[in-house]
Amino acid sequence: MNFNPQISNLPIYEAGKPIELVIREFGINPKDIIKLASNENPLGCSPLALEAMEKSIQKANLYPDDSYYELKDSLANLYNINSKNIVIGSGSDQVIEFIMHAKLNPNLAMLCAGITFAMYEIYAKHIGAKIYKTQSHKHDINELKELYNQHKDEIKVIFLCLPNNPLGECLDASDVYEFISSVDKDTLVVIDGAYMEFAKFKDSKKAINPKDIVSLPNAIYLGTFSKAYGLGGMRVGYGIANELIITAISKLRAPFNITTPSLAAAIAAIKDQDFIAQTLKNNLKEMSVYEKFAKDNDIEFIPSYTNFITFIFDNSKNSTQICDNLLKNGIILRNLQSYGLNAIRITIGTSMQNTKVLEALKKEI
């Protein structure tokens, strides 16, 4: 059986045992496991979303209303835009997939920062498109411009992850808008705002306003319910752009791409902005605990505009070894070795979780 040529270039997916199962084999009680590896909301989700899901699972046999009428309406109100400027995805990941399939092909290319959300590259590889990445790990506007200008004819999609996962840094909004206007109108600039709620709470200079994106010919804003909204397990995200772009990429959306309880949860979650405020406040307060720990222990860290912090180790330490040792204590963090970094990404947890993680980490460094 032959497959399309780009398939052979994709890594083989090796399904292993769930990490929780592995930890249990170390004799650790499941409820003692601390998982701060996937930037999930440590406070859970809004009680309103939970209540909506409780009702909704009674209708698990029924497909969701595929117009997503109420969800789009709620998002339109939240951002002061029109429902026609919104596409709903199974996570913002799926909107990235739509964009790739709408804009790229094996003769075209995408551009992104040296170290950024891994799915950009993976989706580009799905269709065999070319990938350009800056030498700089973080988003460097000048280097992005330079690389873009060198390959202007090929590059049709540019990803700006704002703030950036897994590093945590964030470009100023003014630089972003200037960058968008400097690229060709046929090149789509994707503003991945998965962690934007955290960035604009910390520093208003980072705030990208979806309403401003809608008026641009060549930009799309991506948002998600997986992070600040605490619905990572429900897989709901969205894209916001001018109607021409939304119409085109919506053509690639299959019906019922989110679940019935996910739809109910997202609609309810938007109503509970108090929960978001509480999440952002806890995050900033607890982030400072990690920053102090890093300073006190001479660990390099990247000032973060997200709900995680990245510790970069010098050659005397090994991030893989540290992660493995923590795992034996029931603590799951994200080793960034696969990104070529001797670093660990830690999701900011609850105060109690963070205390335990830092106690365990202290023993490793």
Add this chain to the structure above:
Amino acid sequence: MNFNPQISNLPIYEAGKPIELVIREFGINPKDIIKLASNENPLGCSPLALEAMEKSIQKANLYPDDSYYELKDSLANLYNINSKNIVIGSGSDQVIEFIMHAKLNPNLAMLCAGITFAMYEIYAKHIGAKIYKTQSHKHDINELKELYNQHKDEIKVIFLCLPNNPLGECLDASDVYEFISSVDKDTLVVIDGAYMEFAKFKDSKKAINPKDIVSLPNAIYLGTFSKAYGLGGMRVGYGIANELIITAISKLRAPFNITTPSLAAAIAAIKDQDFIAQTLKNNLKEMSVYEKFAKDNDIEFIPSYTNFITFIFDNSKNSTQICDNLLKNGIILRNLQSYGLNAIRITIGTSMQNTKVLEALKKEI
């Protein structure tokens, strides 16, 4: 902004108001609406699945275990196969999408029956692949073979919807196995078994055994939790094939493609085969009520191996008119006008629902 050429050939998605909202505007109480349009399970889902979802939504902030270890293990036990022969999709729809992207491109083609599940054609159009369909509406093995032999070099994917949605007929398994062996080993035959539980309960000659598919070089079996399992709103499906095929298409699966409660629900639903038995029994019993009605009223119908029945009207009646009138009574059925048929597809409901539908239908014919 330009998009890939195949995008312009795709229909524009016009999101309307939810049909339930429209009906409310006729002054009908939401709880009086009868929706038998989407082949959802009228009995809901297994209480075990419901219980699993109730627990699972407490963890809505957490991504699912992406290995799908336990779900694959349960499916492997159910079908007496290996976990390595299984890929999980967000509905079996998504597995269709993986197959298309893995096998087709604008120079290649897919083949299917004249009237069958609409998503085959839509996904083929997403990538600009060529589409061959038989003149016969139903699956006609000889015509499928003939068309295949005429375009052997192009056709790399063949869909057999067994039993067929939206018509309800089903090929015998022996004919299917013979057909698979007659096509080239590089052409993938997709057995879409979304309604297979209903077909094999009615007639064992229709039973396609996933275990047999695994040993073939060029076939894949698709199953879903949306129909007999009553989890349409949860979006979980799967593909079963030899390891080479599963490895290739799994490369296109993005992480976390199903939700946390969906995973829990599917695992629990497999455990409750009593619920499936009850579903199948109710379906066959109530199907006979529709068949009797059709015979008594001289309506042509297709003997169905699914959980729906298709009534085909003569020129004295108009399916669109009938559906519109029923809508005003709060009854939602599936008009097949968009398939070029003067016909209505009715999901077999509960006894009470079916009585009301047939009473209302009686007035229209």
